[in-house]
Amino acid sequence: MVDQRAARRAALLRHGTTDHYLDPVLYDFEYRERVEDIAWYREQVGPQPISVLELGAGSGRITLPLLGDGHCVTAIDRVGPMLEHLRQKLDRQIAADMLPTDARERVTTKLGDIRKLDLPDNSFRCVLAPFNTLMHLYTTADLQACFGEIARVLQPGGVCLFDVCLPDFDWLMWDPADRHSVTPFIDPNSGRRMIYSTNHTYDYATQVCHIRIYYDPAPPAGETFVPPTNSEHVVHLAHRQIFPEELRALLPWVGLELVKHDGGFCGEPLTIESESQVCVARKAG
Ligand SMILES: C[S@@+](CC[C@H](N)C(=O)[O-])C[C@H]1O[C@@H](n2cnc3c(N)ncnc32)[C@H](O)[C@@H]1O
Known part of the structure; x- marks a missing residue:
């Protein structure tokens, strides 16, 4: 049980330090400002x-x-x-x-x-x-x-x-189930209309914040975006608070x-x- 938890944590950190950087075109687009x-x-x-x-x-x-x-x-x-x-x-x-x-x-x-x-x-x-x-x-x-x-x-x-x-404790303690920063954008790779959103879970014992970045297809014009339970693409980003x-x-x-x-x-x-x-x-x- 302990081994499983440790293995899961190691995998989260591995993804959390890599996945956000596997698509440099999207990375440059997201931080263009x-x-x-x-x-x-x-x-x-x-x-x-x-x-x-x-x-x-x-x-x-x-x-x-x-x-x-x-x-x-x-x-x-x-x-x-x-x-x-x-x-x-x-x-x-x-x-x-x-x-x-x-x-x-x-x-x-x-x-x-x-x-x-x-x-x-x-x-x-x-x-x-x-x-x-x-x-x-x-x-x-x-x-x-x-x-x-x-x-x-x-x-x-x-x-x-x-x-x-x-470190911002107000932000770190946000409900991990909510979606924040919901932003429509055109994917610079595919040209598709997408919705960007995030949420996060803070692990107090390790000081690591596990951020999930969701990329979902945008709903048809005029319809409200409802976050799907299974997103098409979720990127994990792990940030140790210093x-x-x-x-x-x-x-x-x-x-x-x-x-x-x-x-x-x-x-x-x-x-x-x-x-x-x-x-x-x-x-x-
Ligand atoms: C937020 S990005 C910053 C990239 C660039 N300096 C910028 O300002 O846009 C963090 C970078 O650190 C790299 N990185 C994280 N941990 C690293 C490590 N242990 N050794 C080498 N690079 C690492 C990631 O691959 C990523 O490209």
Whole structure:
């Protein structure tokens, strides 16, 4: 019985860290309006070309603008289709003169796990883990391993930039059976009229929120959408909640100093209203 529960939990986490990233075209469509973070990462990395390591680079939402700014970027992710999509977008943007041709020589894409980096010590000025990537590290040991690797590969005085959600107990406690964010859209792959909706279950013991994203065919025009009991396509997304005090405790352990811990990408203070924790950590120089 215990084994079955453990196996089910392991499967949920496996799906929860992969399924949302198997369709990069849909991923880019869903986050097409998320641009504030791109501006923040570009500004923090700065205008001088440097070597940047991006953890969980995905489809290159942040990578490609950094290449446009002249940086050398090593982009790591463990989902092949996301990195493949990044490379296709790079080719298309070079062909359309949106990126210089030397961008191809300045990027390295690597399939890998951010808990164990196959990279030399002291090799990057800057390491990024954008858009909740660290929320896929489900245990404290995993988070510690990743921060340890970041500290190892950063040059002395180098910085780590990342953002994760601020846990929101009101939201975490919503009824798991309700449907939220019900949104009609045209599937960018098939052109079908669809309905997007979500719900979630928070596991207090593990601090992991299990989000279900439902994709259902839209009802005929004029009819109200009623969520079906068996949805056509359900994507599982598992996010470990990371509390501010955990960050303050973990980073010094690996030799990183948390120098900025904001509540948004425009320097907002971290308060009960904040959706994100936007962080800068520095390795001692
Ligand atoms: C929310 S996406 C962020 C993608 C991109 N940085 C962005 O801002 O759009 C999180 C990414 O982290 C990757 N990821 C999650 N856990 C990982 C791990 N342990 N090792 C490598 N990549 C991981 C996922 O495959 C996914 O592409």
